[in-house]
Amino acid sequence: MSSKKRNYIFDFDSTLTRVEALDVLAEITLANNPKKDEIIEEIINITNLGIDGEISFTESLEKRIKLLKANKSDLSPLVDELKKQVSSSIERNKEFFELFAEDIYVISCGFKEFIDPIVAEYNIPSKRVFANTFEFAKDGEIIGFDAGNELSKHNGKIECLQNLKLEGEVQVIGDGYSDYVTREAGVADTFFAYTENVSRDKTTENADHIAPNLDEFLYVNKLPRNISYPKHRIKILLLENVHPDAFKKLSKDGFTVETVAKSLSEDELIEKLKDVHVLGIRSKTQVTKKVIEAAEKLMVVGAFCIGTKQIDLETCKENGIVVFNAPYSNTRSVVELAIGEIIMLMRSVFQRSTELHNGQWNKTAQGSREVRGKKLGIIGYGNIGKQLSILAEALGMDVYYYDVEDQLALGNATKTDTLKELLEISDVVTLHVDDNAANKNFFGEKEIAQMKDGAHLVNLSRGFVVDIKALVAGLKSGKLAGTAVDVYPEEPRKNGAFYTELKGLPNVILTPHVGGSTEEAQKDIADFVPNKIMAYMNSGNTVDAVNFPNIRLPRQTNAHRFLHIHKNVPGVMAKINKILAQFDLNITGQYLSTDEKVGYVITDLSKKYNHKVITKLKEVEGTIKFRVLY
Numbered sequence: 238m239s240s241k242k243r244n245y246i247f248d249f250d251s252t253l254t255r256v257e258a259l260d261v262l263a264e265i266t267l268a269n270n271p272k273k274d275e276i277i278e279e280i281i282n283i284t285n286l287g288i289d290g291e292i293s294f295t296e297s298l299e300k301r302i303k304l305l306k307a308n309k310s311d312l313s314p315l316v317d318e319l320k321k322q323v324s325s326s327i328e329r330n331k332e333f334f335e336l337f338a339e340d341i342y343v344i345s346c347g348f349k350e351f352i353d354p355i356v357a358e359y360n361i362p363s364k365r366v367f368a369n370t371f372e373f374a375k376d377g378e379i380i381g382f383d384a385g386n387e388l389s390k391h392n393g394k395i396e397c398l399q400n401l402k403l404e405g406e407v408q409v410i411g412d413g414y415s416d417y418v419t420r421e422a423g424v425a426d427t428f429f430a431y432t433e434n435v436s437r438d439k440t441t442e443n444a445d446h447i448a449p450n451l452d453e454f455l456y457v458n459k460l461p462r463n464i465s466y467p468k469h470r471i472k473i474l475l476l477e478n479v480h481p482d483a484f485k486k487l488s489k490d491g492f493t494v495e496t497v498a499k500s501l502s503e504d505e506l507i508e509k510l511k512d513v514h515v516l517g518i519r520s521k522t523q524v525t526k527k528v529i530e531a532a533e534k535l536m537v538v539g540a541f542c543i544g545t546k547q548i549d550l551e552t553c554k555e556n557g558i559v560v561f562n563a564p565y566s567n568t569r570s571v572v573e574l575a576i577g578e579i580i581m582l583m584r585s586v587f588q589r590s591t592e593l594h595n596g597q598w599n600k601t602a603q604g605s606r607e608v609r610g611k612k613l614g615i616i617g618y619g620n621i622g623k624q625l626s627i628l629a630e631a632l633g634m635d636v637y638y639y640d641v642e643d644q645l646a647l648g649n650a651t652k653t654d655t656l657k658e659l660l661e662i663s664d665v666v667t668l669h670v671d672d673n674a675a676n677k678n679f680f681g682e683k684e685i686a687q688m689k690d691g692a693h694l695v696n697l698s699r700g701f702v703v704d705i706k707a708l709v710a711g712l713k714s715g716k717l718a719g720t721a722v723d724v725y726p727e728e729p730r731k732n733g734a735f736y737t738e739l740k741g742l743p744n745v746i747l748t749p750h751v752g753g754s755t756e757e758a759q760k761d762i763a764d765f766v767p768n769k770i771m772a773y774m775n776s777g778n779t780v781d782a783v784n785f786p787n788i789r790l791p792r793q794t795n796a797h798r799f800l801h802i803h804k805n806v807p808g809v810m811a812k813i814n815k816i817l818a819q820f821d822l823n824i825t826g827q828y829l830s831t832d833e834k835v836g837y838v839i840t841d842l843s844k845k846y847n848h849k850v851i852t853k854l855k856e857v858e859g860t861i862k863f864r865v866l867y
């Protein structure tokens with residue numbers, strides 16, 4: 238903190254509060270006026286013209302007061318309303334106003350009658366509030382304002398500051414013309430454009446700094462604040478058309494979010510991730526070792542899907558990057574598509590449809606069967622396989638399943654001991670194995686040969702699981718009666734041309750990896766993954782992380798939290814605790830979780846401590862990442 242005396246000059250309307258007070262007063266006074274909306278629009282218009290400097294401020298004030306038709310008795314409800322409308326970041330940093338009470342002034346072109354009671358709650362006495370005052374008629378009607386007050390005039394804040402003759406540096410924080418001209422006029426040293434409630438181009442263009450909230454202002458000035466790091470400084474990049482709800486949710490929480498509709502190549506990703514803290518992807522983006530090692534600021538990767546094999550999870554872990562996914566959100570969508578495709582395949586519906594599209598009527602029952610009573614073989618009885626099992630039974634199918642893990646049979650499903658056994662009896666085989674690399678070409682010539690003649694194969698799992706050449710051969714030879722494929726060994730990064738050897742074969746349903754692409758699934762993912770990201774960024778929680786020791790933390794209240802990620806080698810914890818002891822910290826909680834590679838220790842401590850401890854903790858050999866949260 239600078240030792241030089243500094244004065245902080247706050248604007249009131251749309252800075253300390255979220256609203257323009259006279260607009261709120263209009264809502265009150267015009268509540269029963271049939272022309273209310275028209276008049277309010279006119280008032281807002283006049284307010285903006287004044288704020289932007291398009292008309293003189295005196296003129297704007299005179300016009301508004303005339304339209305308002307307000308009375309003294311309207312001021313009390315106005316104050317009550319304004320109390321509810323204090324800007325969020327001002328509210329959460331009340332402590333700043335207490336600690337720096339002597340240095341804070343409010344200079345406003347609003348009115349002391351409503352400003353004084355609001356800012357009094359922030360420790361700003363009336364004597365440090367400079368604003369206009371109303372003129373009342375005998376019956377209490379507001380008929381004007383004190384025209385002798387400099388703040389009722391054009392450039393009144395400049396004159397007010399000149400008259401104040403403040404010693405030391407003067408910083409002005411506001412959202413409009415009357416604020417930024419103070420710096421131009423030389424009566425303020427620095428102007429902060431305050432954009433938490435409104436952002437005007439002219440104001441931001443004329444600012445030394447743009448402060449999206451008070452957190453940023455306090456951070457830039459190294460002043461005590463309620464949040465360790467302003468959230469808008471944390472950048473989130475969402476790729477691959479992630480549902481817009483994710484953008485909304487993360488932006489609302491204060492993060493700066495950018496979206497890109499497609500996936501990016503390795504080089505593009507490296508370039509883009511230079512200043513990114515959180516990356517959101519779906520199944521296409523390859524987060525390779527090279528990408529991770531170049532992304533120095535990266536803290537979290539959110540897979541807005543189930544699969545995580547596109548991410549080098551180990552390298553992420555070694556670099557202290559936590560990975561989350563959405564293991565359940567799109568499972569129902571996949572199951573519904575699988576059911577639909579099983580029926581379509583067994584009725585040769587796509588074939589009949591293609592014929593008609595080509596102008597050929599082919600009414601036939603050949604190659605068209607009901608699913609009722611047929612045997613469905615599910616390979617991979619996990620989240621998707623199990624749900625499919627239930628729905629298929631509801632349709633009257635006889636369900637068999639094979640899984641490398643011991644899985645409990647749901648409903649009346651029958652477990653087979655071997656894959657061969659399942660293949661030999663099933664009329665339709667459907668693949669729902671996970672995306673682990675060992676499953677590459679898991680289903681090939683041998684497995685197809687073991688299937689019943691005229692059976693069908695469905696693959697909604699991963700493209701590399703099936704040997705496409707063997708599948709094509711199986712279809713061409715007539716061994717298989719049809720197939721539905723949603724996933725391919727190579728998939729393009731964005732929509733456009735695509736080729737597969739399966740193209741043009743009869744009774745083959747091809748879809749472009751849309752098993753999980755439903756509104757419902759994407760919306761659910763856009764809720765689930767951002768919640769995980771926010772829980773980690775805001776409090777350090779790693780519950781459900783796929784590559785990281787899981788810690789569920791209580792919310793910290795009135796404490797600082799040290800989050801230390803380190804290599805899990807002997808002695809690191811001892812060194813950390815030795816440093817904490819040396820600095821005599823008042824520790825209120827400590828949580829540790831490790832795996833064979835990393836340790837994640839969280840220490841909660843009371844707010845007062847020697848900040849040198851942070852440097853010492855960062856210096857501990859084996860430290861991967863360290864951050865402080867409060």
Ligand SMILES: NC(=O)c1ccc[n+]([C@@H]2O[C@H](COP(=O)([O-])OP(=O)(O)OC[C@H]3O[C@@H](n4cnc5c(N)ncnc54)[C@H](O)[C@@H]3O)[C@@H](O)[C@H]2O)c1
Nearest residue numbers: 544617619620621640641642669670671672697698752753
């Ligand atoms: N097409 C899409 O849009 C889409 C959408 C969601 C999920 N998926 C994919 O679907 C697959 C299944 O997802 P899930 O959520 O059910 O996964 P899951 O992890 O819950 O279940 C997978 C099951 O497969 C079993 N398994 C793995 N390898 C096997 C093998 N060789 N033989 C037999 N069993 C094996 C596992 O033991 C596990 O029980 C994944 O590959 C996932 O990526 C695709």
Ligand SMILES: O=C(O)[C@H](O)COP(=O)(O)O
Nearest residue numbers: 519520521542543544753
């Ligand atoms: O892993 C998954 O959840 C599926 O493959 C869906 O991936 P997507 O989000 O890229 O459609």
